[in-house]
Each structure stands twice: as C-alpha cells, then as structure tokens.
Amino acid sequence: MRKIFIQEPDSEIWEKWIRDCQEETKKLIEIIAEGKKPIISNLYKRKEIKQIYFASKDAPFYGRCAYCETPIADTQSIDIEHFRPKAGIKDENGNVVNLKDSQGFETNIPHHGYYWLAYDWRNLLPSCEKCNRPKSTIFPVIGNYAQSVGEEVNERPLLINPISNLDEDNPENHLAVDSQGVMYSLNGSARGEMCLKIFKLNERDQLAQERRTQQRSTQLLIIELQNAFKDLGNPKNSEKQAYKTLINCCQKLTDIFEGKHSYTMASVCVLRENGFSIEWFQKKCEIFQNLLSKLDG
Template sequence: MRKIFVQEPDSDIWKKWIRDCQEETQKAIDSVTKGENPKINEKLYKRDSIKKSYFVTKGAPFYGRCTYCESPIKDNQYPQVEHFRPKAGIMDENRKVINLKDENGIDTGEPHPGYYWLAYDWRNLLPSCAICNQPKSTLFPVVGRHAQAPNEEINEKPLLINPISELEDDNPELHLSVDPHTGIMSPVNDSLRGAMCIKLFRLNEREQLVDERKKIRRITNTMVTELYEALQKTGDPTYSERQAYQEIIKCYEELIGVFKGSQPYTAAYLSILRQKGFTIEWLQKKCEIFQDLLSNLDD
C-alpha cells in the first residue's frame, strides 16, 4: 500500500458525473430524513466513462493497480470500484453487524445503513482487485463510534487506511513497512492500522505478493547503481556533457516516478530508497539542477 497523490479531473465528462453524484447523494439523504431506506444507484459510481478514464487507467493516479495490495489489475480481470467506507451496512473486524446508537450511545438494535452519503463521493471510491475487495466487503473497523450522519466521519478513527486521503496520519508509510530481504510487510511502531490492513487484505498470506516484493530489492539496487554510474560519466571524456546529463536526468526521473507510484509494489521500493536516504524532494532538486545544465548547453 502506498500514498496515492490524486488531482480531481477537470473534464466536462467528470464535471457532469460529479453533478449527477451530488443529485443522487441528496436523494439518499432526503430518503433517510423521511425515515426511508436510501437507494444506491450502482450504475452511477460504476459509470463506464469515468471508470476507464480515472479508476482503471494505466496512468496516474492508480496506474491500473489495486489500491490495497498494489498488484496490477490485468486486462482479463474485472476491476472493482470499491467503497472505502461501505455504502450499505457495516461490520466490525470480527464481522459483527454494527447497529445504530441513540444520542446516549445505547445500541438501538437497528442495523447501521452504511455511509450512504458517501456512496458517490470520488474520495471514497478506490479501484480494487477481487482478492482484496471480497474479504473487505462491508468491514470497516474503527476505534470508538461509527459515524451515523453526513460529516460525522470527520471525527472517526478508522483502523483501515485510505491511501488517497490528504490527512498526514493516513500516509501508509507511517503504518506499513516492507523487509527488503523477505518481502514481508510489518506494522510500523506496532501500528494498529497497519496490522489491520495486513490482516484484512492478507498482505503477507499471499505468496505471490511476498515474492513480488522480494524482487524489488534487486531492481531498486540496480536503479541506484545506474544513477551513480551516470553521475560518474560527467568526468569521463568518452561521453559528451549532453549524453551524461541526459542519462542522469533519465535516472532521476525514473526514481521520482517510483516515489509517485509508477511501479507496482511501490511500498517495497520506498522502504529501500528511504533506507538509502533518498527522498522525492532531494531527487527533484537534483534533477532540476541537471535539467538546467542541459538547457544551458542549448543556449
């Protein structure tokens, strides 16, 4: 799991979808206000044009991968648009149905309807592989009380992590790390949230996942070696300055791309790169220096 940097699209298709989502959200809220069960229009949040252009595209922000396990969602698989906070009904980590509570915090015996007001919120929608989505289903464990009405979720303390959240504490790197030798994922500082994600999504129980993360160590070391070798070419008379700068910039851009999530199993890459002292800010600064040097050759 990695932090995913998202930027809301600005296309006309997206804007229309957002308007449609807002209308359906209000309908659901109005239904609950009247004492009725909210109706969720699944076709809306799964709208094909939005799904293909945003949720399952091979480019940013999700790069065609599952938000939780980071595995590529292959063309022959059915990518699912998953609700981080469940749209209809909630269970805790023990699969116990969560009921609504009255103003005194007493269980009413009435099942929680789910986060119906977030059913179409794009910040609550994530692409997921079936292997991660099936066990999650309506599970949404929290510390304390579940939100029961719009905006109450702001005060919730989820035990799962939403990688596209802008909240600092929702950065997966604060909760999950990968051993570069074994590929095993562990909670950072005994993080309860990290442990819950590992358990629920079976991030260490799936042999293929662990094997793929183990391979990252060799790949990352190769990328770093190539960068150092490229830097040495600036003093090699057999290479022109232009050739050297272009190769250095390419190496920096590849590493920057890793930090942005361009490669599968980014969490494994980051665990290694951070151990080596790399940060995206440092890489970007160095890359800009050599881009300026290359630009000066053209002046």
C-alpha cells in the same frame, strides 16, 4: 499501499457525474429520513468514469489496486470499492455493527452504512477482487461510528484511505516493506496491522515476490546512478553521456516516488534507506539538465 495524490478531473463528463451523484445522495438522505430502506444504484461506477478515472493506466491509480498495488488486467476486473461501506457495517471480527440511540446505547437495528458517501468520489477506490472480497463491509474504528452526514470527520478508522490528504493517513507512517518483500506495521501501528489483516497483504505469496522484484529493480537503478556519478569524474568518459544517464536515472527514480511503478512502497523503502527523497532527485535532475544544455550550447 501508497499515498495516492488526487487531482479532481476537470471535464464535462466528470462534472455531470458529480451533479448526478449529488442528486442521488440527496434522495438517499431523504429516503432514510422517511424511515425507508435506501437503494443504491450503480451510478458510482458509471462506465465512462470507471474507464477514464479508476481504470486508466495513467494517474492517479495507474490501473492498479489502491490497497495492494497489484496491476489489474482489464477494466471489467476492477471493483469500485467503498472505503467506508455504503450499506451495512461489520467490525474487524465480522460482527454486524448496530446503531446507537440518542443516549449512546446500542440498539438491535443494524447500521445503514455510510449511504451518504455511496456516490462520493473521495470514498471510492479501485480494488482487486482479492482485497475487496475479504474487506466487503468490514470497517473497524476506534470509538463510535458515524451515523449521519458529516459525523465521519470525527471517526478514528483503523483502515487507511490512501487518497486522504491528511498526514496521519499517509500509509508511509504506518507500513513498510522489508528486504524480503514482506510488508509490516511500522512502529507497531495499529492501523498498519489492521490493513495487513483485512487486505491480507502478506497472505498472498506473489505479493512478496513482486515487491522483491521491484526492490531489486530499484537497487539496480541506484547502482546505475552511482556509476554515472563515477563516470562524470572520469576524464576518459563522455561528460555529455554521463549527464544523460544521470538525468534518465533521476527521472526513473522520481517516477517511483510518484507511484508510476507497481508496488511503490517496496521501492520507496529501498530509496529512503539509501537516504534519497523525491526532492533530491528532482533537484539533481534540474541541475544536470542545465549542465547538459550548456554543453549542447
């Protein structure tokens, strides 16, 4: 799981979809107000939106599951998952969550789910089947559940939405990956523990293996970077080639921080353990490019 930086698309297709979603959301709210059962359509996963936004191999999701970061082979295999369930809620133990009355007492009426967020793009994430199926309508929180529009801002969810822009929701504050590719809760984070449990992030052998593979690739890039620095100080080697190698390494390592490679968190943990940051690579890349341009000039 990685923090995913979202820039809302600027296109006519997207804007039309947003308008349609807003209209359908308004209808859902009216239906609930009338005491009727809401019917949620497939509008939230409209084909062209799914292809250009959720399933694209480009940013923001790079064709990967937002939770386990596994590449998803094709568009048809991608589930569009509701972070906050659209219809009905269960707690972390699989028990149905019921509504509470105006006095705060639990009723026998099942929670409707976050129907008002059913078409909200900020509540939608691409997910693989192995993450989506066990999660389903499970959504544990600390304290009370939101029951109507807007109340969700006061919730304290135990799962992490990786596209949230809140620092408290940054997965790096709750999860990390050890040298064996095993993901663990950072500093005993309850939210980290819950993500591990619900998405089964350590219960699939191939996940740890893939994380280890990415870590080894990152370590090799670090060695390549270190060797390029040594070459730069060796009069027997080409200064121009050393700068080109340094630039290439810095760009590749910047790409890791930006999430362009699978299993980002595993690689980022390696980089941070070695004292690197995205800002360091970006600054060095700029410096080396300027020095190279002077040599070319």
